[in-house]
Amino acid sequence: MSFYDRIFKPRRHTLSNGKVVEERFTRLPLIMLIILVCTAISVRITGFSFSVLFSGGRRFFDILFDMFPPNTSYLPKIWTPLLDTIKMSLLGSFIGAVLSIPFAVLAASNIVSNRALVFVVRLFLSLVRTLPTLVCALIATYIFGLGTMAGTCAIAVFTFAYVGKQLFEIIETVDMGPFEAMEALGATRLQAFIASVFPQVLPSYLSVSLFCLEGNVRYASILGYVGAGGLGLIMNEKIGWREYSSVGMILIVLFVTVIAIEGLSHAVRKRLT
Amino acid sequence: MEKTIAAAYKDAPKTWIYKLLLVFIVAAMLAWSSSTIVINDTTGSGAGVAKNILLGIFHPDTKLLFNFTNSGVLYLLLETLCIAFLGTIVGAVISVPLSFISASNLMPRPIAVAGRLAIAAIRTVPAFIYGLMFIRVTGPGPFAGLLTMSLCSIGMVSKMFIESIEDLDKRILESLDAAGCTTFQKIRYGILPQLFPDFMSTLIYRFDMNLRDATVLGLVGAGGIGAPLIFAMSSYRWNEVGAILLGLIILVMIIEWISSKIRTKLTRG
Numbered sequence: 001m002s003f004y005d006r007i008f009k010p011r012r013h014t015l016s017n018g019k020v021v022e023e024r025f026t027r028l029p030l031i032m033l034i035i036l037v038c039t040a041i042s043v044r045i046t047g048f049s050f051s052v053l054f055s056g057g058r059r060f061f062d063i064l065f066d067m068f069p070p071n072t073s074y075l076p077k078i079w080t081p082l083l084d085t086i087k088m089s090l091l092g093s094f095i096g097a098v099l100s101i102p103f104a105v106l107a108a109s110n111i112v113s114n115r116a117l118v119f120v121v122r123l124f125l126s127l128v129r130t131l132p133t134l135v136c137a138l139i140a141t142y143i144f145g146l147g148t149m150a151g152t153c154a155i156a157v158f159t160f161a162y163v164g165k166q167l168f169e170i171i172e173t174v175d176m177g178p179f180e181a182m183e184a185l186g187a188t189r190l191q192a193f194i195a196s197v198f199p200q201v202l203p204s205y206l207s208v209s210l211f212c213l214e215g216n217v218r219y220a221s222i223l224g225y226v227g228a229g230g231l232g233l234i235m236n237e238k239i240g241w242r243e244y245s246s247v248g249m250i251l252i253v254l255f256v257t258v259i260a261i262e263g264l265s266h267a268v269r270k271r272l273t
Numbered sequence: 274m275e276k277t278i279a280a281a282y283k284d285a286p287k288t289w290i291y292k293l294l295l296v297f298i299v300a301a302m303l304a305w306s307s308s309t310i311v312i313n314d315t316t317g318s319g320a321g322v323a324k325n326i327l328l329g330i331f332h333p334d335t336k337l338l339f340n341f342t343n344s345g346v347l348y349l350l351l352e353t354l355c356i357a358f359l360g361t362i363v364g365a366v367i368s369v370p371l372s373f374i375s376a377s378n379l380m381p382r383p384i385a386v387a388g389r390l391a392i393a394a395i396r397t398v399p400a401f402i403y404g405l406m407f408i409r410v411t412g413p414g415p416f417a418g419l420l421t422m423s424l425c426s427i428g429m430v431s432k433m434f435i436e437s438i439e440d441l442d443k444r445i446l447e448s449l450d451a452a453g454c455t456t457f458q459k460i461r462y463g464i465l466p467q468l469f470p471d472f473m474s475t476l477i478y479r480f481d482m483n484l485r486d487a488t489v490l491g492l493v494g495a496g497g498i499g500a501p502l503i504f505a506m507s508s509y510r511w512n513e514v515g516a517i518l519l520g521l522i523i524l525v526m527i528i529e530w531i532s533s534k535i536r537t538k539l540t541r542g
Contacts, residue, residue: 039362042355046415046496053420056410064405087306094303116323130525132488134499135518138506148309166372222399225492226503229309239405247402255397262393 004030067248072270074246078234078253085230086257088151088223089216095152096159097209103160104167110176111193122168123212129161133219137228148229155244158219159212166208167201203272210265221254296498329511330518338516346498346520351506354524356415356490357483360422361430365476368427372434379438387516389435396428400486402494415496422483422490437471470539477532477539 008025015021042048106112107121136157142152178196183189224232231254238246338346374380375388403424407417446463454462491499498517505513 008459038358042359042419044420045352045355046359048359048416048419052411052416059409062409063402078538084309085337087309088300091309094299094306126526126529127522130485130522130529131518132485132493132502132521134488135502135506135514138503139323139326140325144319147311149311218397222401225399225401235399235402239402249404251398254297255394258397259393 045209047191054146056157066244067251068251069164069245070248071243071245072249074108074249077252078231078250080227081224081231081234082253082257084148084219085220085224085232085254088148088228088230089155089213089220092152092155092220093159093209093213093216096156096161097163097205097212099156100160100164100167104164104171105193106162107168107169108172110172111197125161125164125168128157129165131157131161133158134226135212137223138226141227146229151223151228152228154223155216155220159209159216162212163208167205170201170204170208171197207269209273214258214262214265218254218258298365311383326511326514330515332512333515333519334510334512335516337513338520344501346517349501349517350414350520350524353484353499353521354528356418356497357480357487358424360419360424360483361476361480363419364430364479365421365472367423368431368434371490372431372438373426375431376435376438378441392428392431395424399491400425401492404490404495408493408495413494414494417493418487418490418495418497421495422487425486425490426479426483430475431483433475434472437468438476441467452519474536474539477536481525481529484528488521 004027005024010022010024013023044165052081083144103121103125107118107125109115109118112118133154137150137154140153141147144150144153174197178200179192182192182196187195221231221235224230224234225236227233231250235247235250291373291388330371340346342348371388371392375385375392400421403421404417407420411417421480441464442505445467446459449459449463487497488499488502490497491501491503494500502514502517504522505511
């Protein structure tokens with residue numbers, strides 16, 4: 001940023017003891033300019049306009065008002081898909097979180113000294129992370145057929161990438177003192193890892209996994225849209241038939257479930273840390 | 274020495290019952306949810322399909338990838354980028370008041386709890402339902418996608434905003450008070466410098482996530498790269514899928530690299 005400083009000269013202040021300090025010119029105009037230009041381009045391309053928003057904004061609530069009052073008689077048919085959604089996210093999160101452990105260890109540069117290996121594993125993790133979950137779910141439906149299996153797979157892949165990234169960052173910030181002490185006492189690297197690093201990362205690891213589970217319950221409801229089972233499936237069906245009151249009921253059930261699971265996992269995570 | 278170690282082991286809290294119970298609960302939950310593993314492969318061609326998919330994805334359609342017209346990957350990526358960018362900004366504009374209302378150190382408890390419930394309710398509704406609602410307002414296209422993205426951002430953005438507001442160091446405000454600052458000066462020199470880096474960091478992170486989630490918008494035809502991707506997938510044109518995915522992955526990685534650079538700069542001050 002020295003180029004910027006050359007155009008806008010820093011202000012000089014002379015302190016009472018004769019020392020001269022420089023105050024660099026504020027970066028705010030530059031940042032504002034970049035943001036404004038990006039916004040202008042985006043407005044042009046997406047066709048953002050307030051007039052459309054104000055004239056048509058009322059229609060946004062059409063569907064919302066159709067959802068109330070929710071169709072309570074539809075409630076008994078929601079339970080099975082709801083349980084499917086919860087099961088999918090539970091199993092998917094578990095598989096993903098367990099699978100991510102070896103990869104996270106290999107991606108931690110303080111455990112593995114081979115730079116190339118660390119780089120390759122990290123690249124793999126971020127490649128998997130950029131793969132949209134929806135695409136995973138769609139591919140899984142082609143391979144395993146329509147149903148909950150595809151959703152479980154997609155959630156496992158997503159959890160794997162997310163927990164893997166978080167876990168290797170946690171492992172890298174660990175205190176290496178105990179590890180070195182154990183190695184000095186003659187333990188193998190594996191023993192030292194299990195006895196010294198593992199207990200340090202375990203609470204954060206569980207916490208990250210639970211956090212991921214919370215998000216997955218919500219995400220699992222979208223996956224149904226591509227035929228991967230769960231609440232999304234019936235939601236898609238009811239939207240197709242324009243039975244918005246049933247959709248409202250599904251959303252209320254989902255809301256209560258998500259709040260309950262979040263509360264539970266929040267309580268557990270508070271105990272962990 | 275040996276004795277002290279033995280004594281320390283003896284005094285260690287006995288948690289094996291608790292641990293066993295925990296393992297048992299987790300195992301029971303997994304057993305309960307294992308019913309989701311149903312391979313519903315009626316045609317028996319799962320492996321063949323998987324091979325076709327992989328072949329297609331690794332042979333991307335270069336014609337589509339380097340097409341500079343309105344239907345090429347590059348334009349679609351630009352559109353997605355714009356949707357994510359403006360969606361994040363609109364979402365941030367809505368989240369700021371919402372998170373000040375829900376911060377429990379500024380507002381009385383009932384209002385804060387009501388605000389949090391509202392945020393949780395906004396979060397629960399899946400993106401495609403918002404998409405359907407907004408398409409009634411704006412018609413199909415990137416504008417609907419932008420609005421959907423902004424509503425979807427609110428949940429996470431305001432959650433992080435609330436956390437940074439609740440972490441505000443109030444002693445700074447007290448010392449500014451003691452120095453005789455006006456309310457405006459207190460906000461300008463006491464609150465903004467504390468919140469600004471956190472808020473920017475959250476927004477940049479959310480922008481990153483929005484770019485990744487943009488495929489969801491394609492489900493309802495709300496613009497961006499999602500719709501072509503899903504059309505290509507449902508008509509089994511795997512080389513087109515490969516081309517789109519390749520573009521998307523490269524874009525996401527570049528943006529992620531830039532955003533992590535900026536965010537480390539922000540946290541280090």
